[in-house]
Amino acid sequence: MNYLLPLQAQTNTHTMIWNPSKECMSRDEMMALQSKRLRKIVNYVYHNVQFYRNKMQVMDLRPDDIHTIEDIQKLPFTTKQDLRDNYPFGLQAAPNSEIVRIHASSGTTGKPTIVGYTRKDIGVWSEVFARCLSSFGVTRDDIFSVAYGYGLFTGGLGAHYGVEQLGATVVPTSTGNTEKHIRLLQDLGITGIACTPSYALYLAETMEKLGITKDDIHLRIGAFGAEPWTDKMRAEIEERLGLKAYNIYGLSEVTGPGVSYECEVQHGSHINEDHFFPELIDSKTLQPVGDGEVGELVFTTLSKEGMPLLRYRTKDLTTLTHGQCACGRTNVRMGRIMGRSDDMLIIRGINVFPSQIESVILSLEEFAPQYMIIVDRQGLLDTIKVQVELRPEFFVDDFPAMERKKKLLIEKLRSVLSISAQVDLLPPGSIERSQGKGNHVIDNRKLV
Ligand code: ADP
Ligand code: ZN
Numbered sequence: 001m002n003y004l005l006p007l008q009a010q011t012n013t014h015t016m017i018w019n020p021s022k023e024c025m026s027r028d029e030m031m032a033l034q035s036k037r038l039r040k041i042v043n044y045v046y047h048n049v050q051f052y053r054n055k056m057q058v059m060d061l062r063p064d065d066i067h068t069i070e071d072i073q074k075l076p077f078t079t080k081q082d083l084r085d086n087y088p089f090g091l092q093a094a095p096n097s098e099i100v101r102i103h104a105s106s107g108t109t110g111k112p113t114i115v116g117y118t119r120k121d122i123g124v125w126s127e128v129f130a131r132c133l134s135s136f137g138v139t140r141d142d143i144f145s146v147a148y149g150y151g152l153f154t155g156g157l158g159a160h161y162g163v164e165q166l167g168a169t170v171v172p173t174s175t176g177n178t179e180k181h182i183r184l185l186q187d188l189g190i191t192g193i194a195c196t197p198s199y200a201l202y203l204a205e206t207m208e209k210l211g212i213t214k215d216d217i218h219l220r221i222g223a224f225g226a227e228p229w230t231d232k233m234r235a236e237i238e239e240r241l242g243l244k245a246y247n248i249y250g251l252s253e254v255t256g257p258g259v260s261y262e263c264e265v266q267h268g269s270h271i272n273e274d275h276f277f278p279e280l281i282d283s284k285t286l287q288p289v290g291d292g293e294v295g296e297l298v299f300t301t302l303s304k305e306g307m308p309l310l311r312y313r314t315k316d317l318t319t320l321t322h323g324q325c326a327c328g329r330t331n332v333r334m335g336r337i338m339g340r341s342d343d344m345l346i347i348r349g350i351n352v353f354p355s356q357i358e359s360v361i362l363s364l365e366e367f368a369p370q371y372m373i374i375v376d377r378q379g380l381l382d383t384i385k386v387q388v389e390l391r392p393e394f395f396v397d398d399f400p401a402m403e404r405k406k407k408l409l410i411e412k413l414r415s416v417l418s419i420s421a422q423v424d425l426l427p428p429g430s431i432e433r434s435q436g437k438g439n440h441v442i443d444n445r446k447l448v
Contacts, residue, residue: 015264015327018134018166019127022274023329027322030330034069034277037302042066042075045308048093051086052076052310069277072300077286077311083113083253094118094305104152105252112152115252116306122161124303125255128272129162132261135270135327136221136246138192140167147181147195147203148226149436150174154256155226159194162258168192175199175435178206185217192221194248194257197229197237198438201369204240205433214242223248225257227437228337228355232362233369249337253312254299260334265326268333275303278332279311280320283341291321296341297334315340345375345443347382347419354440357386360416366394366405370431375443382445385422386413392428 017023025033043063045052055076056062065074083091092099099116117125138144144163148155156174163170171190173181181203184190193200200222207213219241224234225248234245247269250257259276260269271278280295281288289295297314319335339353346352354373361367371388386409394405406423413421 015137016134016139017328018131020328022272023131023270023331025274025330027330030273031069033274034302035067037274038069038072038277038300039063039066041300041302041304041308042310044305045093045310049091049308051082051091072277072279072311073288075300075310077298077313078309079313080113080253080315084111087111088114089116091309092116092307099306101157102152103154103157103252103256105154113253115154118305121255121304121306124275125158125258126161126165128255128275129158129258130165131272132223132246132248132258133162133166133168133192135261135263135329136192136223137244137264138163138166138168138221138223142168142191142221143171143188144168144192144194145171145173145181145185145190147173147175147193147199148257153436154250154252155194155196158250158256158258159223163194178203178435179210182207182210182212182217185219186212189218191218192223193219193241193243194223196226196434196437197224197233197245198227198434199436200224200237200241200245201233202433202435204237208240214240217242219243222246225249228339230336230355230359230362232359236362236369247336249334251314251316253307253309254301254314255304259299263325263327263329267325268321268335270325270329270331270333273331275301277302278320278334280318281313283313283315292319294319294338315342317341317344343441345373345384345441347375347384350417350419352384352417352419356417357413358440360412361386361388361409364409364412366390367409368428370433371440372431373441375441375445377445383422384419385424387424387426387431389426389428389431395427 046063098118100119101117102114104112104114146159148159150156160170220243222243222245224245237245246262248257248261249269250259254276260271262269277300279298281298283296297316299312300310301308317338321333324330344351344353361371368389368391374385376383406425409423
């Protein structure tokens with residue numbers, strides 16, 4: 001067992017860069033490493049996964065045709081449907097005897113898919129998660145509560161191993177029993193937390209109900225992810241829990257949370273691109289899109305043994321930015337996830353993401369970040385209704401005043417998103433709270 005701090009550890013910067021030898025490489029060095037790893041992984045899947053061998057043979061492609069990372073464009077894409085078609089072990093490259101753990105995706109958009117990890121895969125995941133925590137400013141002196149669900153979902157155990165790898169103290173609170181969690185926050189002096197942004201708000205709300213303020217707890221850092229959230233939501237969570245909130249992104253197919261992470265600059269999330277090579281494509285033409293343009297994220301795992309993926313289409317829409325960041329890291333940054341390509345609502349021909357509606361709601365001080373979007377079809381016409389809770393201080397027994405607030409939101413939705421929506425104002429606390437990933441959309445049109 002090695003109890004030494006990483007040799008590269010620096011303590012004199014705002015936040016420590018956990019592994020500068022991988023987070024601060026020159027572009028040439030990074031590309032050389034990625035090229036070497038890509039050659040190896042292509043060779044590995046070609047000889048161990050029938051699915052990839054077939055796909056490559058159909059394209060008349062052999063592992064020897066892949067020389068540099070730029071050759072990645074020759075390789076076939078992999079989709080969630082491929083994972084489902086080959087359920088459960090069809091895409092596994094390592095023998096069962098090497099698999100030490102299995103997780104499953106949350107199944108947000110259908111049947112879950114499973115992922116097997118070798119011991120080395122768990123090690124890489126812990127390492128990349130430790131990079132994230134370090135970037136958020138977590139140190140070995142922190143006591144860190146992991147309030148993502150433990151179980152098949154990757155959030156809980158992924159964060160757990162990451163905190164241990166960094167050497168901070170992990171408190172595996174998981175979800176549920178929020179009052180006990182709040183008690184622990186107070187009694188143990190817990191300084192960091194990882195959970196979904198939805199759960200962070202639920203925690204804040206429960207604290208308020210119990211009469212506990214942010215000054216009664218000691219949280220200073222939050223690692224939030226697993227679902228889309230906005231900067232408005234960030235400000236709200238920071239204010240209510242008294243901490244600094246950072247974004248962490250990941251998906252179970254690629255490894256789990258820890259694929260990318262914000263630094264103190266908070267200008268995008270750095271991708272651990274020595275392990276997960278990102279591409280951004282146009283979902284329709286499948287052609288690459290440039291820095292700054294919105295596209296679908298595609299990942300190739302460069303070091304995974306259990307279930308490596310070639311060019312996996314995530315359906316997550318975002319932007320990429322290359323170039324050095326003021327924090328000192330050089331690895332590419334991705335923007336916020338605007339939504340999944342299959343999340344986008346098309347309302348009477350207008351494209352709308354739920355996150356855009358959230359931004360409009362939170363730009364008005366009257367409304368709480370608790371809302372539901374209900375889409376329906378009457379005859380040939382799409383209808384959209386936004387149900388939103390008023391903040392307690394704005395929930396008054398004055399009909400004209402409430403009507404004015406409603407009109408305000410309708411107007412703002414129309415001017416910002418060009419959609420005309422019906423709005424229902426709800427009393428505080430009426431929308432069901434989520435302890436995991438929040439669900440904000442009911443699309444009844446799909447049922448027709
Ligand atoms: P599922 O695809 O079934 O939800 P996962 O639990 O693996 O399975 O979730 C991964 C997905 O969660 C990502 O593809 C992305 O859509 C979303 N996600 C994860 N982290 C973030 C984040 N920080 N911001 C926005 N979306 C996120
Ligand atoms: Zn940075």
